[in-house]
Amino acid sequence: MNKALQAVRGMRDVLPEESLGWQAVESTLTAILKQFSYAELQLPLLEFTDLFARGVGEATDIVEKEMYVLNDRDGDSLALRPEGTAGCVRALQEHGLLYNQTQKVFYRGPMFRYEKPQRGRYRQFSQVGAEVFGFAGPDVDAELIVMCQRFWEALGIEGHVRLEINTLGSGGARQAYRDALVAYLTPLRDQLDEDSQRRLQTNPMRILDSKEAATQALLAEAPALIEFVDPESVAHFEQLQNLLQQLGVPFLVNPKLVRGLDYYTHTVFEWITESLGSQGTICGGGRYDGLVERLGGRATPAAGFGAGLDRIALLQEVVGSANLPKLVDIYICYGGDLSGAAMQLADRVRSALPTLRVRTHMGGGNFKKQLKRADGSGADWAVILGEQELADGTVMLKNLRNGEQEAVSEAQALQRLAAASPHISA
Ligand code: HAM
Numbered sequence: 001m002n003k004a005l006q007a008v009r010g011m012r013d014v015l016p017e018e019s020l021g022w023q024a025v026e027s028t029l030t031a032i033l034k035q036f037s038y039a040e041l042q043l044p045l046l047e048f049t050d051l052f053a054r055g056v057g058e059a060t061d062i063v064e065k066e067m068y069v070l071n072d073r074d075g076d077s078l079a080l081r082p083e084g085t086a087g088c089v090r091a092l093q094e095h096g097l098l099y100n101q102t103q104k105v106f107y108r109g110p111m112f113r114y115e116k117p118q119r120g121r122y123r124q125f126s127q128v129g130a131e132v133f134g135f136a137g138p139d140v141d142a143e144l145i146v147m148c149q150r151f152w153e154a155l156g157i158e159g160h161v162r163l164e165i166n167t168l169g170s171g172g173a174r175q176a177y178r179d180a181l182v183a184y185l186t187p188l189r190d191q192l193d194e195d196s197q198r199r200l201q202t203n204p205m206r207i208l209d210s211k212e213a214a215t216q217a218l219l220a221e222a223p224a225l226i227e228f229v230d231p232e233s234v235a236h237f238e239q240l241q242n243l244l245q246q247l248g249v250p251f252l253v254n255p256k257l258v259r260g261l262d263y264y265t266h267t268v269f270e271w272i273t274e275s276l277g278s279q280g281t282i283c284g285g286g287r288y289d290g291l292v293e294r295l296g297g298r299a300t301p302a303a304g305f306g307a308g309l310d311r312i313a314l315l316q317e318v319v320g321s322a323n324l325p326k327l328v329d330i331y332i333c334y335g336g337d338l339s340g341a342a343m344q345l346a347d348r349v350r351s352a353l354p355t356l357r358v359r360t361h362m363g364g365g366n367f368k369k370q371l372k373r374a375d376g377s378g379a380d381w382a383v384i385l386g387e388q389e390l391a392d393g394t395v396m397l398k399n400l401r402n403g404e405q406e407a408v409s410e411a412q413a414l415q416r417l418a419a420a421s422p423h424i425s426a
Contacts, residue, residue, distance in 0.1 A: 008123070009123065041088060049067065068114060085131060085288065086295070098292060102135060107129050141303055148271055163249065174265065193215050224255060266289065283305055284305060289301045330380075330417065333371060383395050
C-alpha cells in the first residue's frame with residue numbers, strides 16, 4: 001500500500017470503541033484533579049527545542065534521541081513536546097504566575113517521543129499531568145500520590161499497580177553521588193553494556209535503570225545513592241512515608257529509582273503494573289525544585305506527575321475493570337414519512353435523558369430493516385414511532401435484549417428508560 005495512506009509508525013488511531021475507554025479514563029482523572037482544586041492549563045504542542053534541552057536535560061534519552069524537531073519558516077528550531085513539565089513552567093513563568101504565588105495546575109493531551117513502538121509505547125501518546133508550584137513540604141508530594149491512588153481506585157485498577165518511591169536528595173547530593181558512581185564504574189567500563197558505557201559520560205545515574213543483568217550485578221557493589229543524600233532530604237522523605245502510611249497508600253522504597261528526566265530532586269515516584277509487560281509504568285513524577293530557576297525564574301519549589309492515558313486505558317482493558325458506556329443506548333425507528341416527527345421525538349428524549357446516546361434511524365427502509373439496524377447498533381432499547389402511535393400520542397418501546405415491546409405514552413417511555421439505564425444519573 002502507498003505509504004502515505006498508512007498511519008505514521010508509532011502514531012495510533014484511537015477508534016470509536018476504544019475512544020470510549022479513553023474518554024472514561026480522561027474524565028475520571030480530570031474530575032478527581034478538579035476535586036483536589038487543580039485548574040486546567042492548556043499548553044501548545046510546539047515549543048522551542050532549547051526549552052527541552054535546558055529543562056529536561058541535554059543528556060537525557062528524550063532530548064538526545066527522541067524529540068521530533070522541525071525548523072519553522074523563520075529558521076527557529078521547534079520541537080513537538082515530548083513531555084509537559086517544561087512547557088508548563090515556561091507558560092506560568094511567562095505569564096508571571098509563579099511570582100509570589102502558588103499554583104496547582106493540570107494539563108492533558110498528546111506528547112511525542114521517537115521511541116521504538118511496541119504495545120503500550122507509542123510515538124504519539126497522551127498524558128494527563130499535574131504540577132504544583134510554591135510548596136516545599138512533603139505534604140504536596142503526598143497529595144500528588146494520593147490523588148493518583150484515587151485515580152486507580154476510581155478506575156478499578158488499584159489492585160494491579162504498585163507505588164515505588166525514592167529520594168534523590170538535593171541538587172548537591174545528586175552531583176556528589178554522580179561523581180562517586182562515575183569513580184566506581186569507570187574502571188569497570190569494559191564490563192558495562194553498550195548503553196551504560198555511553199551513559200557513563202552523559203548521564204551516569206541512568207545506569208541504575210539498566211535492564212542488563214551483568215550491569216545490575218556490577219551495581220550491587222556500587223555506592224548507594226541514599227548514603228549521599230543530605231539529612232534534610234532524608235527527613236523530607238521520612239515525612240512523606242509517614243504521610244503515605246497515615247493515608248493508607250501502600251508503597252515500596254526502591255533505592256534505584258532515578259527517572260529519565262534530569263530535573264528531579266528529592267522525591268521521585270512511579271506507579272508500575274506487571275500486567276502490561278515491559279511498558280508497565282503508568283505514571284511517574286516527583287519533585288523538581290531547581291527547574292524554575294534553571295529556566296530563568298526565581299527559585300521555586302515544585303512537584304508533579306505525568307500519567308500515561310494509553311497505558312491506563314490498556315490496563316483497564318486487560319484487567320477488565322472498564323465499565324464503558326455504549327456507543328448507542330436508544331435507537332429511534334419510524335414509519336413512512338415520519339422522519340421529521342422522529343427527529344423531534346429524538347430531541348425530546350435527549351433533553352429528558354441527557355446522558356444517554358440517542359440515534360435516529362437514517363436512510364429509510366421498513367420496520368424490519370430498521371429494527372435490525374437498531375439491534376446491530378448495540379442499543380438496548382428501540383423507540384418506534386408509527387402512524388398509529390403518532391395519532392394516539394404513544395410510542396412503541398421495545399427492549400432489544402429480550403424482544404418485549406409495549407405501546408406506552410411518551411412520558412412513560414421516558415420514565416422506563418430512565419429507570420433502566422444505570423449511567424443515567426452520571
Ligand atoms: P515520564 O515518566 O517520561 O514523565 O512520562 C510519564 C508517563 O507517560 C509514563 O509513566 C508513561 O505512562 C507515559 N509515557 C511515556 N512515554 C510513553 C510512550 N512512548 N508511550 C506511551 N506512554 C508513554 C514525564 O513526562 C514527566 N513530565 C512527569 C512529571 C510531571 N514529573 C513532574 N511533573
